Amino acid sequence: MDPRVKAFMDSMKGKRVDMIGVGVSHRELIPLLVSKGAKVALCDRKTREQLGETADWLESLGVQLKLGPDYLDRLDGEIIFRSPGMKYLTPQLTAARRRGQVVTSELEVFLELCPCPVYGVTGSDGKTTTTTLIAEMLEKQGFTVHKGGNIGRALLPILEQVSPDDRAVVELSSFQLISMRSSPKVAVVTNVAPNHLDVHKDMAEYIDAKKNIFAHQTGFSRTVLNLDNEITASFGELTRGETFFFTRRKKPEQGAFLGEDGTLTMVYRGEEIPILPMGEIRIPGLHNVENYLAAISAVWGEVSPEVICQVARTFGGVEHRIEFVRELCGVKWYNDSIATSPTRAIAGLNAFDQKMIILAGGYDKKIPFEPLAPVMVEKVKLLILTGVTAPKIEAAVRACPGFAASGMEIRHAKDLAEAVAIAHREAKAGDVVSLSPACASFDSYPNFEERGKHFKALVHAL
Incomplete structure (x- = not known):
């Protein structure tokens, strides 16, 4: 020990x-x-x-x-x-x-004392999938991996069993980071957008909390940042160790990017190394391409390109994240209960190339819905709203240019069960129905997992 x-x-x-x-x-x-x-x-x-x-x-x-x-x-x-x-x-x-x-806190003590290298992941969206991908890649490479933190497992209780040769992969929320005075050896920030403003006093406090994931690193650390996000890109001026950027839109000086031909590519010490075509990634959506780019940057040098490709071709995704539930009468049902913010809902909507039936609404985290409205106008044919945020979402969508010409229909339901019933009644063969709340669940459920489980049970009961 x-x-x-x-x-x-x-x-x-x-x-x-x-x-x-x-x-x-x-x-x-x-x-x-x-x-x-x-x-x-x-x-x-x-x-x-x-x-x-x-x-x-x-x-x-x-x-x-x-x-x-x-x-x-x-x-x-x-x-x-x-x-x-x-x-x-x-x-x-x-x-x-x-x-x-x-x-x-439990996690503060773990990070302070953990004898093995720690990979930490934070962000407004994508952190659970990115955390899971990093853990999968390290495990497939042969490391003993301890995954936990905000992803659902306490790590301090197993600290005595952690070996220096192991790897710990930790998802970190802003609530956990706000008081942190130690940082992981590898720190990943997937993106930063307005979130949890019902808890943080303002956006500045939220951003400062996120910075703690790398603020206490040393020169021997690695920081992985999203170059396509204005806030995270600005963090690059503050890092102390090796800095990798990931991006879908340009070529970074060092890090992973999506080439014009659709190939995920690594730039490392001036050399470009193609990894795999994005079409070989099993889980859908460009936001998951970003998650892979972040994960590749995090594990580069410890995980071989062959193992990275193996994970990309076989990993089926994390529960409640654009999770396929079932197909019934030609209608495909998806559970994206993790979409607890407008930006996360946007990522889920953009994962599909057709107009959809969307179930949205829930607890009010005091985040504006105006950025979500244009994507809904473009991607949604029927919007079924529940929860305390239903009027706010409807107002934002109706005020969006193009709403009148979009043909979108908006319905209200008293709860998730009624929303599923309406979707089932209105959906036709070829339609996609997704629970994409854009809100937290606390007005009706203890967490997004319970909301997603209830949704799946309702859909399986149809």
């Missing part, structure tokens, strides 16, 4: 530790800390009745429960692990830091 990891685990003995929330990142960490001798308390807004069996399980471990609406007013641990979705600048956490308490 790495000496720093051992020292950290040993230091937990007798420490009072407050865990905020018992979600994915804490469910495995809590029993680990208890086993190391920490005095753990769970702090959660939920009542004991709402926690149910989870509360019984925690108490069986000896965990103290600090529950209810005032849970943040009882933070007295020497160390506080915040949940990934909690604002770093929450007043109670700020007060705790001023009192000398340590406020950290």
